[in-house]
Amino acid sequence: MNNLHFLLIDDDEIFQFIMKNTIAEVSPNITIKFFSDGEKGIDFLRQNLGEANDLPDIILLDVNMPFMDGWEFLNEYKSLQSQIKKEMDIYLLTSSNNPSDIAKAKEISALSGYLVKPISKQGIKNLISHFPTNQWYHNEF
Amino acid sequence: MLKRLLLKFVKYYLPILILSVLAVLWLYQKEHKNLIAIQQDELSNKKQLIVELLKPMIANLYYWEQYSFSESDFDPENNAHLDKKIGDFVIGMDSYSQFRLIDLSGNEVYRLNRQENGKIVKSTSLQDKGERDYYKSTTDLKKSQIYLSPLNLNQENGILELPYKPMIRGVTPIFDKQGTKLGIVVINFSAEKLLDLLKKDNHYSFILLDRSGNYLVSKDSVKEFAHLIPNSQNITFYEEHPGLGDSLRSKESTSSFKSGDLWIKTELDFINELSQTPLFQHRFADIKTNNKWVLLKHIESQVLNARLKSEIVTILLINLLAIMVILCLSYLEARSDASKKKYMQALEVMNRKLESKSTELENKNNALAIIQNKLELRNAQLLDYNNIVAHNLRAPTTSVSALVSMLGEAEDYEQAKSYFPKLQKVTHAINTLVDDLLVYVRILNDDDLVGMENIAMEPLIEASLDLYVETLDKETIEVRTDFSAWNEIKFSRIYLQSVIQNLVSNAIKYRDVSKKPVINIRTLWENDKKVLIVEDNGIGVDLDRYGSDIFKLYKRFHRGLSGKGMGLFLVKTQLESLNANIEVASVLGQGTTFKITFDNYE
Numbered sequence: 001m002n003n004l005h006f007l008l009i010d011d012d013e014i015f016q017f018i019m020k021n022t023i024a025e026v027s028p029n030i031t032i033k034f035f036s037d038g039e040k041g042i043d044f045l046r047q048n049l050g051e052a053n054d055l056p057d058i059i060l061l062d063v064n065m066p067f068m069d070g071w072e073f074l075n076e077y078k079s080l081q082s083q084i085k086k087e088m089d090i091y092l093l094t095s096s097n098n099p100s101d102i103a104k105a106k107e108i109s110a111l112s113g114y115l116v117k118p119i120s121k122q123g124i125k126n127l128i129s130h131f132p133t134n135q136w137y138h139n140e141f
Numbered sequence: 142m143l144k145r146l147l148l149k150f151v152k153y154y155l156p157i158l159i160l161s162v163l164a165v166l167w168l169y170q171k172e173h174k175n176l177i178a179i180q181q182d183e184l185s186n187k188k189q190l191i192v193e194l195l196k197p198m199i200a201n202l203y204y205w206e207q208y209s210f211s212e213s214d215f216d217p218e219n220n221a222h223l224d225k226k227i228g229d230f231v232i233g234m235d236s237y238s239q240f241r242l243i244d245l246s247g248n249e250v251y252r253l254n255r256q257e258n259g260k261i262v263k264s265t266s267l268q269d270k271g272e273r274d275y276y277k278s279t280t281d282l283k284k285s286q287i288y289l290s291p292l293n294l295n296q297e298n299g300i301l302e303l304p305y306k307p308m309i310r311g312v313t314p315i316f317d318k319q320g321t322k323l324g325i326v327v328i329n330f331s332a333e334k335l336l337d338l339l340k341k342d343n344h345y346s347f348i349l350l351d352r353s354g355n356y357l358v359s360k361d362s363v364k365e366f367a368h369l370i371p372n373s374q375n376i377t378f379y380e381e382h383p384g385l386g387d388s389l390r391s392k393e394s395t396s397s398f399k400s401g402d403l404w405i406k407t408e409l410d411f412i413n414e415l416s417q418t419p420l421f422q423h424r425f426a427d428i429k430t431n432n433k434w435v436l437l438k439h440i441e442s443q444v445l446n447a448r449l450k451s452e453i454v455t456i457l458l459i460n461l462l463a464i465m466v467i468l469c470l471s472y473l474e475a476r477s478d479a480s481k482k483k484y485m486q487a488l489e490v491m492n493r494k495l496e497s498k499s500t501e502l503e504n505k506n507n508a509l510a511i512i513q514n515k516l517e518l519r520n521a522q523l524l525d526y527n528n529i530v531a532h533n534l535r536a537p538t539t540s541v542s543a544l545v546s547m548l549g550e551a552e553d554y555e556q557a558k559s560y561f562p563k564l565q566k567v568t569h570a571i572n573t574l575v576d577d578l579l580v581y582v583r584i585l586n587d588d589d590l591v592g593m594e595n596i597a598m599e600p601l602i603e604a605s606l607d608l609y610v611e612t613l614d615k616e617t618i619e620v621r622t623d624f625s626a627w628n629e630i631k632f633s634r635i636y637l638q639s640v641i642q643n644l645v646s647n648a649i650k651y652r653d654v655s656k657k658p659v660i661n662i663r664t665l666w667e668n669d670k671k672v673l674i675v676e677d678n679g680i681g682v683d684l685d686r687y688g689s690d691i692f693k694l695y696k697r698f699h700r701g702l703s704g705k706g707m708g709l710f711l712v713k714t715q716l717e718s719l720n721a722n723i724e725v726a727s728v729l730g731q732g733t734t735f736k737i738t739f740d741n742y743e
Contacts, residue, residue, distance in 0.1 A: 014540040014567050021547055064532050066697035066706070072686070095539060096531035118539035 004128060006032040007056035009041040009073065010093060011065045015117070019060070026124045038068030042076045045084070052086045058131065059090040060115065063101065074108050081110060087132055091115045106136065113137030142475060149471035157463045161456050168452050176448070177396045177405055180345070180438045184394075184407040187339055187347075187436055192414045194236070194338075195289070198311045198330050199418060201234065202287045203426050205326045206313040215242060215250045215315075215324050217267060224263060227253055231261050238295070238308060239329035242315070245322065247271025255331075268298055279312040279325055282429065288312040289411060289430035292332055292357055294369050305366065307332040307357075309432075345444065348437035354379040354386075357434070378437075389435075401442030409434040518717050522585055529578060529694055537571045577694070577707055584714050591633040591719065598624045598673075601634070602662055605641045612649055616658065623663035627671055630739060636715040640723075641675070643708040644735050648677035651733070671739040678732040684725065691725055 008019050016034045023032050033056065035041040041061075048054040063070040070092055077090070089112040092105050097116050105114045112133055115123070123139050130137055213219045220242075231240050231253050242251035249267035256262055270276045275290045282288055288311070295306035311328045339349060339358055349358035354377035356364040367373045379386040385404060388397040394407040411432040420426050446453075544564050551557035602622055606613065613620065630637075645660065652658035661676040682691065682698055690696045692713040695706035716723050720740045727733040 012536055012540065014544070014563050014570075015536065017563055018540060018543040018547065022543075064695075066695075069690075094532070095536040096528075098528075098531060117536060118543050 003029040003031075004058060004131065005056040006030060007035070007041065007044075007059045008032055009035045009038060009059065009065070009070075010062035011036045012062070015062075019119070022119065022121055022124060026121055026128070030128075037065045038070060038073030038076070042068070042073055042080070045077070045080060049080070049083045050085060055084065055086045056088060057086075058127065059088060060093050060119075061090055062093045064094075071104075074110055077110055089113070089132060091127070091137070093117060093119075102138075113139075115139050142479065145478070146471050146475045149475055150467055153467045153471060154464060157460065157467075161460050164456055165449075165453060168449060172449055173403065173445075176403065176440065176445075180405040180440075181394055181396075181407060183343075184405065184436045184438060188407060188409045188414070190338060191335065191409060191434075194335050195309075195330075195411075195415065196418055197234070198237075198289075198309075198328060199287060199415060199420060199426075199428070201230075201237075202311045202313045202326065202328060203285075203420055205328075206285060206287070206315065206426070208315075209318065210242075210315045210323055212317055212321075212323060215244045217250045220251050223251060227251070228261055228263075231255065235259065236331050236334055237328050238306065238331040239327070241327040241329075242324055243270055243276065243327060244324040247273075247276050250324065272299075275310045275312060275327065276325075279314070282312065282314040282325070283427075284314065284316055284320075285426045286314065287426055287428050289428070289432055291351060291432055292434075294366055295329065301370065305370075307336060307366065343438075345438050345440045348378070348435075348439060350378050350435040350437065352431070352433040352435075353377060354435075378435075389437075401445070403438075403440040403442075403445055405438040405440075407436050409436060514720075519585070522714065522717070525694070526578070526581065526585070529574075529581075533574055533695060534571070534578075537567045537574070540567045541571075580711065581694075581714060584711070584718050591636065593631050593719075594634055595629055595631050596634055596637060598628050598630065598664060601637060602641060605638060605645055608642060609645060609649055616649075616652070618649060618652065618658040618660060620660045620662065623661075626663075626665040628664070630671055632721075632739070633715075633719060636719060640712045640715055640737070643712045644675040647708060648675065648679060648733070651677070651679040651682075653678060653680050653730070653732075667738065673737040673739070674734060675737075676732065676734040681727045681729040681731055681733050682725075683729055684727050692723070 006019075006023060008016060010016060013036075016036075020032060020034075023030050033044075035044060038061075041059075045055070061070045061073060068076075074090070090110055091113045092101075092111055093115050094101055095117045102114055105111055113136055115127075116139060119139070126139065127137070214223060227240055231237055235255075238255045240251075240253040241249050244250050248269050248271070249264075252264040252267055254262050254264050273296075275288075278290075279288050290310040290312070292307055292309050295302045295308050309330045309332055311330055312325050314325050315323045317323055336349075336358055340347060346360040347358060348356065348360075351357055353368075355366075355368040355375075356378060357366065359365050363373070364376075367375045368377075382399065385397060385399050388399075389395060389404060389406045396403065396405040398404075409432075411430045411434075412428060415421060415428055415430075421428055541564065544560055544567065548557055548560050548564075551560070599622070606620055612618070641662075648660045649658075656678065659678050661674070663674050663676075665672050665674065684691070687696070687698045691698075692709045693706075694710040696710075697706045713723055716737060722738055722740070724736045724738070725733065726736070
């Protein structure tokens with residue numbers, strides 16, 4: 001349980017730094033990989049389709065990013081989903097609790113939940129405790 | 142008002158007046174025609190009466206002409222045997238006042254008189270009539286000729302008998318069997334009864350004239366027989382009415398108007414009328430007379446008008462009534478016309494007011510529509526602003542709080558120190574964002590205060606290109622301009638400069654290095670609106686992918702090219718704040734076209 005792989009797709013370097021620190025504090029066994037936009041993220045997945053070990057268990061996906069935002073990523077992901085040989089939970093990350101964003105997120109089946117920044121240590125712990133989830137999850141905001 | 146009233150009155154009354162006049166004229170004509178016809182009938186009856194009364198005398202004269210007198214019958218001493226025969230005859234004929242035989246020398250040889258009491262008396266004082274007209278005119282009468290004298294007054298011994306006795310003498314010659322003339326028979330036909338009959342039953346005055354116009358019957362009895370009575374004022378009808386003679390003499394039966402009086406005339410020519418009797422018709426006898434009478438009816442104008450008086454009064458009353466009714470109607474109509482006119486005027490005023498109100502309303506509507514557009518735009522801008530604050534501001538602030546809490550939990554100074562550059566970066570990002578937001582908010586707030594001026598396009602574009610002169614020269618980027626459609630616009634100079642700088646900057650930044658870059662700036666008209674086109678042949682942008690985001694804040698679509706994603710966001714905000722809008726068309730690898738449409742710009 002503790003040796004989960006995280007993938008954070010977010011262009012905010014500071015947030016990447018904060019998440020790295022937070023996750024390290026939760027458990028040193030949890031690994032985390034960063035991509036600064038959706039395009040880079042989807043490229044990574046595409047390159048590692050068959051290699052379950054390199055694929056993450058949890059993807060944290062920011063909405064606002066240059067070149068390819070979160071929604072576009074999810075679109076691309078959909079076409080890859082059938083080829084991915086691993087159970088993955090994808091959580092949408094956003095700095096706002098915009099109701100229209102939440103409604104839009106719930107429509108997407110590939111998503112497991114919705115997280116509003118900031119994400120605390122406890123937030124990561126809760127997330128892990130729910131993994132793998134087949135129910136809609138969102139943190140408290 | 143009074144003039145209109147009068148006009149209306151005349152309009153309605155004139156036809157009635159004309160009809161009335163025509164009716165009166167028609168009535169007059171009809172009345173006169175009737176009157177003339179009736180009077181002619183009456184005159185014709187009178188004429189017939191005269192003829193009928195004279196006929197027996199003709200027959201009697203003929204009888205005595207045929208009677209076989211002998212020479213001795215003309216001897217007063219030897220003709221007493223005639224008494225019985227002639228006496229019986231005269232008794233039966235009560236209109237005969239005398240029966241006489243006169244010999245060839247003019248002496249009466251036999252005479253029977255009818256006295257006032259009707260008794261027949263044989264006169265013994267026989268007179269000499271040799272000098273009388275009737276004797277003289279009959280001396281040359283031939284056999285079977287019968288003579289009728291004019292109607293005159295009886296004379297005895299050369300003196301008019303009083304009271305006047307109007308009479309006609311019938312004369313016929315007597316011949317013996319050998320054809321020798323013995324003398325004449327004279328029968329005095331008393332015309333008193335005839336004249337009485339003629340004077341009877343006349344509604345209008347009846348006049349009888351002889352052939353010379355002497356009065357035989359007149360309503361004024363002094364005029365009757367004035368030509369026979371000595372010392373009387375003898376004046377004929379034609380002398381009394383000089384104008385009438387010609388028109389009355391023109392025909393046997395006729396009528397004539399003179400000074401409003403109506404005259405109806407018919408003639409009685411004895412020879413003509415009596416020749417219809419069988420005696421003359423079959424030439425048993427021959428008539429000789431000079432008598433030609435004129436029968437006249439005279440209807441005076443007052444009498445004539447009186448007859449029509451009631452009808453005319455009726456017509457006058459009808460006219461009076463019509464005048465009153467028409468006056469009332471005209472008054473009402475004129476008044477209703479006036480009020481109608483007033484009403485129409487009021488209506489027109491109302492209409493004009495409504496029209497102006499409607500234009501006012503329309504203007505207000507237009508103003509409202511403009512305001513609504515502005516509000517919608519402002520709403521969208523506020524939503525943008527909201528999103529920017531929510532996403533772009535919240536992210537770094539949460540980062541700050543996370544970093545701060547991390548700082549608090551830092552185990553040593555070295556660890557804490559490693560967080561400072563991160564904090565610095567975040568605060569810098571926040572500052573930049575706040576600065577950008579300020580620019581944005583200023584545009585939103587300033588839109589009404591921004592100075593509008595007439596801007597010549599060419600120098601503005603030149604100035605904008607000058608900023609990039611180094612790049613343009615070094616990279617040999619060709620800039621083509623065409624301002625033939627329009628070259629001047631009223632807009633905010635600062636905004637337009639900013640817009641053009643951003644678009645040119647974008648065109649330079651996203652040029653395609655594999656080909657000679659060209660930037661095309663031109664003006665044109667579209668749907669009566671000014672349009673500015675900025676076109677490049679650069680790398681283009683995938684609008685299917687980014688179309689909805691291209692004008693949004695901090696959106697970047699090209700990896701490896703610097704840009705913070707503020708330019709197009711500003712361009713759109715500035716244009717929209719002044720009622721212009723921007724559209725984009727792009728094909729990857731071919732280029733991008735920005736089209737700015739200025740709504741309602743001079």
